[in-house]
Structure formats: structure tokens, C-alpha cells
Amino acid sequence: MSNFWVNLYKFPRFLTSVFIGFFLTTFQPIFKLLKNKNNIVLFTIITISLISLFYKIIKIMTGLS
Template sequence: MSNFWVNLYKFPRFLINVLIGFFLTTFQPIFKLLKNKKDKLLVTTTITITIVLFYRIMQLITDSI
């Protein structure tokens, strides 16, 4: 039974490591694109449009409730 509690105690650290790994592997290609000046404008424009669209969609959903 003590092995169960040891594993349960390690779970939060494992979860944090998985989340950090997810974000690092997700954003690494974006950071590589930001090194080139031509791609920097494209990436920032795409990210900005995506955030604005997501915000507007969420706003419309909450207004309809």
C-alpha cells in the first residue's frame, strides 16, 4: 500500500513535466520561424488573427446563452 502513496505523490511532478514537454514541442517550430524576418510577419499575423477570431467566437457564444 505504501507503494501506491509513493506513486501518487510523484504524479503532480509527472503532470508538470508532461505539460512542459507538450508546450516545448508545440512552440519549437514557431520559435524557429520567428528567426527569419519574412516569416516573423507571417507568424505574428497568423497568431493575432487566430486569437482575435477565437475571442470573437467565444464572445458570440456567451452572448447567445
């Protein structure tokens, strides 16, 4: 039974390392792309467009328009 509590105690550290690893492996290619100035402009335009698109979709779906 003590083995269970030891594993339960280690779970938050495991979960934290999984999340950090996920974000690092996800965003590492994006950071490599952002070293070029042309890619920064393109990435910014795409990001702003996606955020505004999602905002408009959610606004229409909730009936706040």
C-alpha cells in the same frame, strides 16, 4: 500499500514534466520559424487574426454583440 503512496507522491512531478515536454515539443518548431524576419511578420498577422476571429465568434455565441 506504501508503494501506492510513493507513486501518488511522484504524480505531481510526472504531470509537470509531461506539460513542460508537451509545450516544448509543440513550440520548438514555431521558435525555429521565428528566426526569419519574414516569418515573424506572417506569424504575428496570423496570430492577431485568429485571436480576433475567436473573440468575435465567442462574442456572437454568448449574445453580447
